Amino acid sequence: MYKTADGEEIFIIDGHVAFWDGSPANQKNRHGAEFIDCFYDYHRNLSPEEWIWPHDKFTKYNEETFIHDLFEDGYVDMAIFQPVGLHDFYKEPFGNVAKNQALIDKYPGRLVGNGYFDPRDGDEGLERLEEWAKTYHLQGIKLYTAEWHGDSKGYKLSDPWAQRYLASCLRLGIRNIHVHKGPTIKPLNIDAFDVADVDDAASAFPDLNFIVEHVGLPRLEEFCWIATQEANVYAGLAVANAFIHTRPRYFAQIISELLYWMDEDRILFGSDYALWQPKWLIEKFMNFELPEDIAQETGVRLTREVKKKILGENAARLYGIDIAAAKGQLSQDAIARNARQAG
Amino acid sequence: MxxxxxxxxxxxxxxxxxxxxxxxxxxxxxxxxxxxxxxxxxxxxxxxxxxxxxxxxxxxxxxxxxxxxxxxxxxxxxxxxxxxxxxxxxxxxxxxxxxxxxxxxxxxxxxxxxLTALRAKFQEKAFYARQKAVLDLLQPSGRAVDFVPGSWRVARQVLESTQPGRRALQRYEKICRRFSLPVEDEDPLVITAQGEMVLAAEFAQYRRKIRLITLNMESNQHICQGLLQVRYSHSVP
Missing domain, CATH: 3.30.300.130 (Fe-S cluster assembly (FSCA))
Incomplete structure (x- = not known):
């Protein structure tokens, strides 16, 4: 919960967190090392200096750190796991659905665990999706269209197998499809990060929600044009959030473009933890005001009401979370008790 | 020596x-x-x-x-x-x-x-970004929605007296030539990459689009430069 100076409590849902293992012991090959190192470059490039972790800690952090940084220190009330397997780079999955579930069970009501699939796994993967949907009560899926898979270095949501998987999601009640369309790994192909395939999938599956993570950076303009046409396309702010420290003016431009081309009901906050820490991101966001010239040029406003939607209300709607009920429940849990005792 | x-x-x-x-x-x-x-x-x-x-x-x-x-x-x-x-x-x-x-x-x-199609796609983005750089200098307030762009002559008269103006014009002119678009004094300054005129009534929306293209490009630049800097800083804690 974030409390404003005038005492208003703002419910925070962090739409993009991970509990990853990128440690050398878990790396399968050089790519595994390079992957986590690339994350680390993002981390130290965009974080305030006092928030930069040592490399070792960044590759693998423990449960106490995770719980503390999100819920005790970071204002977050609830968080959504967005795991990515990266099986070609790591021995155990980089983002591990079973490990995540253990935390979900241990801290009831705090965490939502999404799964992932890879349409190139064919029938076998479809069966696994079905099994996971039942075991983990999946409401969402994280997709990494550029993930390596044998000889293939990416796929598109418009591929026939991807369409079959999406049809299964619809049948299994998995409504929220988070698609990584952002920087870091880029594909060989003309590009698997091209956002055009989201357009196709969003039209073909109007009852699914497509959350484009990292707002399609570095394809922001193509993403905005798609989002104006498809009402079931959402913007996940992970990575873009982090500009707020090093490049606040660019953050202002990005958020004002999103507000202009989409609307305030379709933008979701995500720290991308452990890439960045929610505490500083949320503090800076709550204190942020659009520069006057940008507000005038785009004609949008980033009011407290808009911020509340971005920080929690929009994600709550997608995940069927009743904020008032959740507030009541979470105020009684162990994390809340510890926080009260601490301070 | x-x-x-x-x-x-x-x-x-x-x-x-x-x-x-x-x-x-x-x-x-x-x-x-x-x-x-x-x-x-x-x-x-x-x-x-x-x-x-x-x-x-x-x-x-x-x-x-x-x-x-x-x-x-x-x-x-x-x-x-x-x-x-x-x-x-x-x-x-x-x-x-x-x-x-x-x-x-x-x-x-x-x-x-x-790579031909990919090149063409990004050349087109570059074209609009360079055009916007010229427009920004002509209308420094950034609020150019009512501005009906004129000819190359007007742009040259206004911008050639300053170094940033000359550079922006040169970059835009270079890419226009690459696209085989006309750049004589009498020619319209603002056209699409396909050589179509932008009508005054469409200009506000057109400008919003090229603003977004440019923002995307600049964001990429910040990411790339920042990552290059930390990647080769040799300062892993």
Whole structure:
């Protein structure tokens, strides 16, 4: 919960967190090392200096750190796991659905665990999706269209197998499809990060929600044009959030473009933890005001009401979370008790 | 004392001035992507390094091809070696350049075809970004929604007196010529990449679109420069 100076409590849902293992012991090959190192470059490039972790800690952090940084220190009330397997780079999955579930069970009501699939796994993967949907009560899926898979270095949501998987999601009640369309790994192909395939999938599956993570950076303009046409396309702010420290003016431009081309009901906050820490991101966001010239040029406003939607209300709607009920429940849990005792 | 190798090196650096990262339309030399450049007699070798191990191979190969073309155009050059360092496909791309293989030949099962369409797409983005840079200088407040753009003559009259103005105009003019678009004094300053006029009634929306294209490009530049800086800072705690 974030409390404003005038005492208003703002419910925070962090739409993009991970509990990853990128440690050398878990790396399968050089790519595994390079992957986590690339994350680390993002981390130290965009974080305030006092928030930069040592490399070792960044590759693998423990449960106490995770719980503390999100819920005790970071204002977050609830968080959504967005795991990515990266099986070609790591021995155990980089983002591990079973490990995540253990935390979900241990801290009831705090965490939502999404799964992932890879349409190139064919029938076998479809069966696994079905099994996971039942075991983990999946409401969402994280997709990494550029993930390596044998000889293939990416796929598109418009591929026939991807369409079959999406049809299964619809049948299994998995409504929220988070698609990584952002920087870091880029594909060989003309590009698997091209956002055009989201357009196709969003039209073909109007009852699914497509959350484009990292707002399609570095394809922001193509993403905005798609989002104006498809009402079931959402913007996940992970990575873009982090500009707020090093490049606040660019953050202002990005958020004002999103507000202009989409609307305030379709933008979701995500720290991308452990890439960045929610505490500083949320503090800076709550204190942020659009520069006057940008507000005038785009004609949008980033009011407290808009911020509340971005920080929690929009994600709550997608995940069927009743904020008032959740507030009541979470105020009684162990994390809340510890926080009260601490301070 | 200036040696022949020194002056040849300068020629190479000058030739590289027009080679841009296709995504951000800035020269690879200015971006710090060239980590080594050596001239030995008539042989030139260049090492290209990028902000991440994962930068898209197709974009990487475009830069390598453009570097090659720029250098091989110098009259004394007989041999060019371009190495892509610290990259997941570095070996394949470096060997491919040495053999003169095209991109789809390097990745027959994975690439979506040759690089022509990709080049064209990003050239078009660069066109609009350069056009917007000129418009911003003509209307520095940034609120140009009511502004009906005039001819090249007007732009030249206003902008050629300042260095940033001249540079923006030159960059825009260069890319217009690449697109075979007219740039005489009488010609309209604002047209689409396909050479269509932008009507006054459409101008506000048109400007919003090119604003977004430019923002995307600049965001990419910030990400790329920041990552390159930390990647090669040698300061891992």
């Amino acid at each position: 200036t040696t022949e190798a020194d002056s040849r090196r300068r020629e190479v650096v000058q030739a590289l001035g027009d080679v841009c990262d296709p995504e951000i339309d800035q020269p690879v030399w200015d971006l710090g992507f060239i980590s080594a450049l050596a001239v030995t007699g008539t042989a030139v070798s260049v090492v290209l390094r990028l902000p991440t191990y994962w930068c898209a191979p197709n974009f990487s190969y475009i830069m390598m091809e453009d570097i090659h073309e720029a250098i091989v155009g110098l009259p004394w050059v007989e041999d060019v070696t371009i190495t892509l360092a610290d990259h997941e496909s570095g070996g394949i791309l470096t060997e491919g350049m040495a053999r003169g293989t095209n991109f789809s030949g390097l990745f027959p099962t994975q690439s979506g075809g040759d």
